[in-house]
Amino acid sequence: MEFAGEQMQSAAQAQGGQNGVSPAEHRARQERRNALMLISPGVVWMALFMVLPMVMVIYVSFWTQTTFTVEPTLTTDSWVRFLTSSTYLASAWTTVRIWAIVLAATLVIGYPVALFIGLMVRNQTLQTALLVICIIPFWTSFLIRVIAWRPMLGTEGAINMILMKLGIVDTPLTTLLFSELAVLIGMTQIYCVFMVGPITFMLSRIDPSVIEAARDLGAGFGRIFFKIILPLSLPGVIVGAIFVSVMVLGEFATAASLSGRKVNLLGNIIVSQVGSLKWAFASVAGVILTIIIAAVITVLLRVVNLRKET
């Protein structure tokens, strides 16, 4: 027995002596190396195509702008021009206002849909089928989906025709198309599904017996919704809200195509400034837009700690 013990001890020493690390430490090193290998492509990509350009945009926003060129002489001219112009400040306000309305509309329309698919439909195949139906519009291009609203909302469009046939209005409604309303309708329709998806996912993970338990304890539907279903689906609402916010705040195509130039979002300003080679000014608008988006996401993440949700 003693002999065997000695042998084991010397074997351990030999192993330890090989590279001077314990097996646990060896394993830990290997795992660190693996983690580093997994994360490095992402880090390189983000550094090259996100961090670097963002730093560049901030830098360019302080460059000197002449009519057709932009020179690397630092100045705050573009910033002063943006922050003192009522037109540009108004467009920043419009961006925030449209974002808030579209966010609210996607939530109000999307939540009941998600409630139906995620909670009422308990058949998984049917659930998937319904979600696929929700994303069928994405089989056509984004621009076509936006422009398709024109024949719907125009003065001789489908909605006006139906309203006139039904005798609800005598003359076609002109406020439907080329107005802020058209932009709101278009954006809500396009982005609603990004709200429905995450909420449906969270709702479908709620154990039905949890809802039955709440019922058994005497709670009516309203209480169950506000105290059980809504809190449990909140992470889905936040993820959906982040999707919708990021996309709506950076929008320009829907406004350009459906508002008849009445709605100018920060995105539209950037497009037109870049079009006229005003790089410094476009950069200012870009930085301000980035700050707004970052602020919105920070606030949303404060509402619920997504990392805690498993």
Place this chain on the structure above:
Amino acid sequence: MLLLSSVTKRYGDVTALDRLSVTVPDDTYVSLLGASGSGKTTLLRVIAGFEEPDSGVVTYDGRRLDGIAPHRRGIGFVFQNFALFPHLSVGDNIAFGLRYREENPLTDTAEMRQRVADVIRLVGLEGLETRKVTAISGGQRQRVALARTLVTEPRVVLLDEPLGALDANLRERMCDELRSIRERLKVTFLHVTGSETEALLMGDTVAVLSAGSIAQIAPASSLFSAPHSADVARHLNAYNILSGKADGGRFLSDCARFVMPGHPAVQDGTPIEVALRFDRIFVGSADAGEAPEASISARFIASEFNGSSVLSFFRAEDGTLLQVVAHLSGPPPESFEEGALYNLAFNPQDIIPFIKRAA
């Protein structure tokens, strides 16, 4: 008193409950024993109101329950998987019913705190009030589920396999606690289980659910010693069931032939089933002279050691499987030789005969 009469519940072609009638008295511990798929859970769900019966009536103290929404029935339900609210703390889980129930919710915070503290002491969860329910052990979750239901003071508490998710050690402790909690609160517990030992241990009264209806309801000891049908005996997992027919006051099958106790007045040739308790069989050597009057000769297959007893399996010549329990408190049982023929002897007075019902 909870009363179900002629309750039927179908799912498509499957009849889960078939004209089931049962009376559950006040202030008792009733355990409901049934194999999986016998309609146990459906029965509880019909009583709680998560399902409505296709026909039949459910009443409590003369008040009709069927047709009433589950949150207005005053029936407590403890779920098999506990179904705790994952986003709430232990304390908030327990206070949920008092705080948010539709009928006279409790608004007085002092009283709320008092009642939650009382029930927490009752189930032994002191000091865990602020923990998240995802951060406590299985046994503690079980207690939260129970406390959450008990605090609303339901008249009947339905427990759906409440011990199924616990490990063996904890299960025994919870058994004692469930009984003592119920005795203190003087409510009715209806405890559903698939385990015959749990059913007999827990229930003052045991009901056996078979094929969607109650096969027998009786005090635990009398149910065990005198099952009313072969079906009930089968559920108790303590009886060998032999099929045969009557022949002049005797039981006759391919492997056995003996006088039936009490000489049941049945016509010759009537199909008969008899129940023979595992622990009333004595194994003797096959060639030990004259075989006793009531005996079956069978080959030894295998045995299982269970700590305090040994369960041995034998197969008779006609293929009937027989189980024999030898308690180790007596003289140590001899070890049997696999495949060898033995004589399984018993006293015919220990036999319980049943007339086999036409299927």
